[in-house]
Amino acid sequence: xxxxxxxxxxxxxxxxxxxxxxxxxxxxxxxxxxxxxxxxxxxxxxxxxxxxxxxxxxxxxxxxxxxxxxxxxxxxxxxxxxxxxxxxxxxxxxxxxxxxxxxxxxxxxxxxxxxxxxxxxxxxxxxxxxxxxxxxxxxxxxxxxxxxxxxxxxxxxxxxxxxxxxxxxxxxxxxxxxxxxxxxxxxxxxxxxxxxxxxxxxxxxxxxxxxxxxxxxxxxxxxxxxxxxxxxxxxxxxxxxxxxxxxxxxxxxxxxxxxxxxxxxxxxxxxxxxxxxxxxxxxxxxxxxxxxxxxxxxxxxxxxxxxxxxxxxxxxxxxxxxxxxxxxxxxxxxxx
Amino acid sequence: xxxxxxxxxxxxxxxxxxxxxxxxxxxxxxxxxxxxxxxxxxxxxxxxxxxxxxxxxxxxxxxxxxxxxxxxxxxxxxxxxxxxxxxxxxxxxxxxxxxxxxxxxxxxxxxxxxxxxxxxxxxxxxxxxxxxxxxxxxxxxxxxxxxxxxxxxxxxxxxxxxxxxxxxxxxxxxxxxxxxxxxxxxxxxxxxxxxxxxxxxxxxxxxxxxxxxxxxxxxxxxxxxxxxxxxxxxxxxxxxxxxxxxxxxxxxxxxxxxxxxxxxxxxxxxxxxxxxxxxxxxxxxxxxxxxxxxxxxxxxxxxxxxxxxxxxxxxxxxxxxxxxxxxxxxxxxxxx
Numbered sequence: 001x002x003x004x005x006x007x008x009x010x011x012x013x014x015x016x017x018x019x020x021x022x023x024x025x026x027x028x029x030x031x032x033x034x035x036x037x038x039x040x041x042x043x044x045x046x047x048x049x050x051x052x053x054x055x056x057x058x059x060x061x062x063x064x065x066x067x068x069x070x071x072x073x074x075x076x077x078x079x080x081x082x083x084x085x086x087x088x089x090x091x092x093x094x095x096x097x098x099x100x101x102x103x104x105x106x107x108x109x110x111x112x113x114x115x116x117x118x119x120x121x122x123x124x125x126x127x128x129x130x131x132x133x134x135x136x137x138x139x140x141x142x143x144x145x146x147x148x149x150x151x152x153x154x155x156x157x158x159x160x161x162x163x164x165x166x167x168x169x170x171x172x173x174x175x176x177x178x179x180x181x182x183x184x185x186x187x188x189x190x191x192x193x194x195x196x197x198x199x200x201x202x203x204x205x206x207x208x209x210x211x212x213x214x215x216x217x218x219x220x221x222x223x224x225x226x227x228x229x230x231x232x233x234x235x236x237x238x239x240x241x242x243x244x245x246x247x248x249x250x251x252x253x254x255x256x257x258x259x260x261x262x263x264x265x266x267x268x269x270x271x272x273x274x275x276x277x278x279x280x281x282x283x284x285x286x287x288x289x290x291x292x293x294x295x296x297x298x299x300x301x302x303x304x305x306x307x308x309x310x311x312x313x314x315x316x317x318x319x320x321x322x323x324x325x326x327x328x329x330x331x332x333x334x335x336x
Numbered sequence: 337x338x339x340x341x342x343x344x345x346x347x348x349x350x351x352x353x354x355x356x357x358x359x360x361x362x363x364x365x366x367x368x369x370x371x372x373x374x375x376x377x378x379x380x381x382x383x384x385x386x387x388x389x390x391x392x393x394x395x396x397x398x399x400x401x402x403x404x405x406x407x408x409x410x411x412x413x414x415x416x417x418x419x420x421x422x423x424x425x426x427x428x429x430x431x432x433x434x435x436x437x438x439x440x441x442x443x444x445x446x447x448x449x450x451x452x453x454x455x456x457x458x459x460x461x462x463x464x465x466x467x468x469x470x471x472x473x474x475x476x477x478x479x480x481x482x483x484x485x486x487x488x489x490x491x492x493x494x495x496x497x498x499x500x501x502x503x504x505x506x507x508x509x510x511x512x513x514x515x516x517x518x519x520x521x522x523x524x525x526x527x528x529x530x531x532x533x534x535x536x537x538x539x540x541x542x543x544x545x546x547x548x549x550x551x552x553x554x555x556x557x558x559x560x561x562x563x564x565x566x567x568x569x570x571x572x573x574x575x576x577x578x579x580x581x582x583x584x585x586x587x588x589x590x591x592x593x594x595x596x597x598x599x600x601x602x603x604x605x606x607x608x609x610x611x612x613x614x615x616x617x618x619x620x621x622x623x624x625x626x627x628x629x630x631x632x633x634x635x636x637x638x639x640x641x642x643x644x645x646x647x648x649x650x651x652x653x654x655x656x657x658x659x660x661x662x663x664x665x666x667x668x669x670x671x672x
Contacts, residue, residue: 001337002465004415008439010465051656079340080524087650088424090444094527094648098661103344103524105452106648106663108426108444116441120456127463129338129346188416188439191430312430312442314423320387325434327442 002126008188008213009220012126015182018333019132019175020071023290024062025282026141026167032267037290038168039066045142045167053087056140056169057096059282060085063169063289064097064136071173078102078173079130082117084109085138085281086165088147092138102134110310111206111235112189113137114170114285115329118306121174122183122331131175138169139280148199148315161201163237163279166266170285172293180335181296185221189213191312193325199318203240203263203276206309209326210236211247214255214307217330225255229301232292234284234308234328235263237277262287262308284308296335304333338462344524344549345556348462351518354669355468355511356407359626360398361618362477362503368603373626374504375402381478381503389423392476392505393432395618396421399505399625400433400472407509414438414509415466418453420445421474421617422501424483428474438470446646447542447571448525449473450506450621451665454642457510458519458667467511474505475616484535484651497537499573499615502602506621508629516671517632521557525549527648529661535654539576539599539612542645545662546572547583550591550643553666561591565637568628570620570644570664571599573613598623598644620644632671640669 003011022039030041040062042048047058060083068075081100084107085092097104109116117135124130144165174183192212196205210233218224225231225248236244241261248255262284263277288306295301307330313322339347358375366377376398378384383394396419404411417436420443421428433440445452453471460466480501510519528548532541546569554560561567561584572580577597584591598620599613624642631637643666649658 002460002463004464004466008416051653053653053656080344084444086425088652089422089446089648089650091648091650091653094661094663095653095658098527098529101526103526104663105456105524106444108420108442110425120441123463123465124338124459127338127459127465128340129459129463130340188441190437190439191434193434312425312427314425314427316424317387317389317427317431320389322431325430327430327440 002123005220007216007220009217011185012122012183014126015177015184016122016125016174017178018181018293019173020067021172021289021293022063022066022070023170023286024059025286029166029168029266034266034291052140052142053091056092056138056143059140059169060092060096060136060138063171067171067173073132073173075100075102078132078134080105081134081136082107082120083136084113086144110312111279111281112308112310112327112329113281114288115306115308115331118172118331119186119188119329125174125176133174134171136171137281137285139165139282141165141167144280158275159200160275161239162275163263163277164274165280166278166283168282168286170289172289181293181333183331184334185332187213187217187330189328191325191327193323195323197323202311203237204243205311205324206326207236207240207243209328210244210307210309213328213330217305225253225258228258228303228305230304231255231259232304232306233261235279236261236309237263239276296333299335302335306331306333338459341556343552343556345553347521348458348519350462351513351520352458352461352510353514354517354629355509356403357508357625357629358399358402358406359506359622360395361622365502365504365602370602370627388476388478389427392428392474392479395476395505396428396432396472396474399507403507403509409468409509411436411438414468414470416441417470417472418443418456419472420449422480446648447615447617448644448646448663448665449617450624451642451644451667454508454667455522455524455665461510461512469510470507472507473617473621475501475618477501477503480616494611495536496611497575498611499599499613500610501616502614502619504618504622506625508625517629517669519667520670521668523549523553523666525664527661527663529659531659533659538647539573540579541647541660542662543572543576543579545664546580546643546645549664549666553641561589561594564594564639564641566640567591567595568640568642569597571615572597572645573599575612632669635671638671642667642669
């Protein structure tokens with residue numbers, strides 16, 4: 001049974017378990033520092049498909065099927081799939097799970113979708129509205145770049161603040177309280193827009209939303225940053241992470257000692273030319289489902305606040321001169 | 337407390353109430369047979385804004401603010417907004433509610449979004465995960481046409497099976513059990529794709545999904561079509577509605593006696609040139625929130641099964657030769 005507190009924060013009193021989890025990625029992700037954590041790495045960007053859109057759907061299918069098989073759960077045991085992605089009309093997800101026959105809730109939270117899907121899956125399980133649920137998302141460098149940024153063939157230069165869209169997918173299967181990791185609480189974020197208009201500086205657009213959501217969970221739950229081994233943002237990258245530290249510093253809080261960002265973890269900044277870091281729904285999804293959940297399960301991390309971050313613009317509205325709204329949703333994951 | 341039954345169906349044991357509801361629309365919707373049911377009609381398509389995207393956000397704000405004021409509910413009393421729309425990256429919703437400061441769950445269910453948002457809002461309230469929630473969606477003829485169909489300036493001819501995107505928005509505020517209308521149960525649909533590739537025949541693409549979802553709710557709840565005064569699909573239009581009847585006829589069921597479709601109700605087929613009917617998220621949203629919920633509140637309709645329908649393609653994947661996946665979510669609304 002859930003308990004709504006305030007400011008978007010909900011306590012999950014039955015503490016649902018993440019039964020299993022898996023991540024799939026591309027070659028560049030496999031070459032990064034977390035390469036060995038992925039359950040599947042494709043050496044080919046196309047994943048054997050004829051379009052980038054199908055490649056992304058295939059990527060999502062790979063994370064989904066690995067999560068099911070690792071957990072010994074069949075498709076038929078799933079009540080619902082919560083999924084979304086960055087493609088227009090979220091077709092990466094819709095076409096990816098089209099043939100499963102499993103009831104589907106489509107989400108759009110941009111790069112916050114892994115947290116958004118995990119929030120909803122956990123709330124459904126906590127309240128007997130579902131047995132097992134899958135939380136699933138992805139991004140693919142090629143489908144995202146051609147949709148959001150420079151057409152590749154223009155040879156446009158990437159700015160220093162730009163981030164690199166991760167080719168990756170993560171899937172978590174949530175079920176009733178059993179073994180760790182447990183989901184103890186969530187904060188559903190509000191939109192925060194401080195006027196950033198540079199679509200090549202999404203870290204700056206999203207950092208204030210991450211700040212508000214993390215601050216809200218800590219305040220409502222009467223916790224401090226030191227109650228967590230790790231406060232993990234989605235894809236603020238180097239620019240956004242510095243802004244997050246500065247926002248907390250103004251409150252007299254040093255979050256830097258327990259903070260890391262999926263966009264800073266997934267690539268090797270020395271060897272891989274990713275500018276300000278990784279981004280995309282698949283960034284936080286694959287770092288969470290490939291690396292972090294396993295560390296919580298083993299007890300290496302006791303309490304993690306996973307705050308994925310999203311930038312809710314489209315190319316159309318940015319070209320019309322609009323600023324970029326940010327959002328962040330948080331999930332408290334614990335081994336205790 | 338919710339009770340998960342089977343095949344995507346959930347019983348809401350506390351039977352949350354729809355506290356208030358409102359609809360906003362454009363001139364053409366105001367000229368239609370339900371024109372007097374709208375809370376706000378704009379004579380100008382631009383709603384006083386400089387882009388079609390902003391016009392749609394403004395439309396959503398109008399439905400939202402009218403629903404709040406009709407219910408005597410302040411923005412600060414809302415726990416969450418569940419919203420989505422058809423624009424790429426769902427910017428109609430994100431920019432529409434950006435300034436509210438209310439925690440936001442972004443959805444993508446194409447034209448099924450009104451049902452999807454109402455499902456989630458009801459489940460949150462049923463389980464104490466929220467106090468009041470808003471379920472909100474919209475579509476705008478101009479933002480949708482330029483994104484999905486022919487560029488207007490080409491002068492392309494519309495096919496007979498094509499539907500007309502409604503300029504409309506609906507908002508429902510859900511809270512704890514109080515007065516009717518009540519939400520008694522929901523079915524979250526699975527994706528159904530029978531291979532339709534014609535993006536100008538979305539009724540045909542969505543009808544099999546509506547059939548599966550309605551059949552599932554009836555079966556799991558051990559009800560027949562005659563237990564409902566009205567089974568209301570979202571925007572199958574004339575072509576899709578006939579396919580729905582045929583699918584039920586094969587099971588020996590005549591659904592036509594209790595069925596209607598929002599896409600058939602919103603325009604005057606004699607006087608308004610809408611081919612196969614209305615469509616868009618705002619079609620089912622404004623018919624439900626402007627017309628149907630009021631009739632349930634008054635007891636004129638006792639039991640309504642609202643099954644909004646969505647087509648989950650994008651222009652990109654359709655151009656790549658893909659077929660169109662359909663989805664439908666159902667909400668059982670009752671005055672009893």
